[in-house]
Amino acid sequence: MTDSKPVRASQTTITELMIPSYANFGGKIHGGILLSLMDKVAYACASKHAGAYCVTVTVDKVEFLQPVEVGQLVSMHASVNYVGNSSMIVGIRVEAQNVKLGTITHTNSSYFTMVAKGDDDKPTKVPKLILENEEEVRRFVEALRMKEIKTRIREALDDAKSQIELPEARELLKNERCIIDIHLL
Template identity: 55%
Template sequence: MQDETKFKKVDDSRILISELMLPSNSNFNGKIHGGYILNLMDQIAFACASKHSKTYCVTASVDTVDFLNPIEIGELVTMKASINYVGNTSMVVGIRVEAENIRTGEIKHCNSSYFTMVAKDDEGNSVEVPGLIINDKQGVRRFLKCLKRNDMKRLRRKEFKEKDFSPNDYLHILEAYKVKVAIP
């Protein structure tokens, strides 16, 4: 049996933050700027990963940020973050963003995303992270989905590395899209 001290429960590093959305964080359309939300998401991913690993962590990648619903000025945004997957030196932090109209109590799901964070030592070298103790079916589903996303990322990298995407080989495909190729 593996040493239990080298593993941590998902709940041990779960983070929840809430912030009232102010006019200073809005875009020209009067909605909360997506870049501001991404900044908050990066902060909570850092906090969650650092809490799990007990080290400084850096963002290695962000997988799929789809803005599902706009966030209004005056809404209370709540972000929930947990470790969904651990590798040797990396962790995937799942983040759910919800906005609540504090007058009506209506809550809407605004986005979910997955931040891959890497643990670092004081010299900037990657360091091993504790394993993950999963104690519910939702945690197992999240871990398995991370495995699938990792496989898909590897396949995509492999395909982009192997193909040169020469225009001569692909011009016929572009005919089905709203694009005009004007190569001299």
Template identity: 60%
Template sequence: MQKKYKTVGESRVTISELMLPSHSNFNGKIHGGYVLSLLDQIAFACASKHSGAYCVTASVDTVDFLKPIEIGELVTMKASVNYTGHSSMVIGIRVEAENIQTGAKKHCNSSYFTMVAKDAKGKSVDIPGLILKNDNDIRRFVKSIERRKVKLSKNEEFHETDFTKEEYLHILEDQKVQIQTGS
């Protein structure tokens, strides 16, 4: 029988991986696409651990690349469930890179993935709620609610069918843009 509620700690996942030259871009830094792939994997692991079900990525709400990751650094990703709905959950992920020669660590990335639990037929399934044990758990849950409100308001704000160029031209006045119409 599945629990009705779980603590944040029960679903926390941490992975570490050494960054190899094969993971780098043309600038010699670790490719952002590779980091995104790792983020998706740990989000899946954390969400599946919490829900006890197969989970899919519904959205990548935020990915902030703060500092580049170098070849040879040990990257550690820490994921936890920040928010739970009926079948969805927000997974917060922190990425740190460590220079294994000096021991210096840097915060490289923060990300929020929305994951949805599914059954074998692809239908959404109920997931356990969260037990919030400290101020940090409460802060992360509330911040997830706030980010969700902003996301919903953005989705409502700008529909293609509602758009009239004249209504929005003033927004472009101070931008580095040229408008060319016709052929």
């Protein structure tokens, strides 16, 4: 395994035609189809960088900005934005092209955290990431901050789970759109 690789070495684009069987009941491409395709491109990108089999650990910030239509060509552009010891954060930009009109629309963005696995099925070390321009540095720092924020959120939620009591919950939820209907014995 190489000690380091540039971002460009693993950048991956997958383009697929959106067919009628991908459509949901509303006539638009189902979000699950797009997520599956994003997972595929995240795997391809991460495994190219790691030189190993990779698995998806988390999917963050999935934003469906615009609907995707049957007949459009959808391109998923993936790039390794951050590497840890065995983990990588892969940024994905999804674009839909209307070939008749010649228009390209940014429809989705997402971040997939992938972990490289060795032959023993345990996490394995990945190459360092060579950052060759300011955009790559910005994305690495952004991913690092996103990782730190996720850790703080996870810790705060763990604290909240262990501390919530029914009287406090009643007060907290009194202006929310829910009804507490617990019958205590």
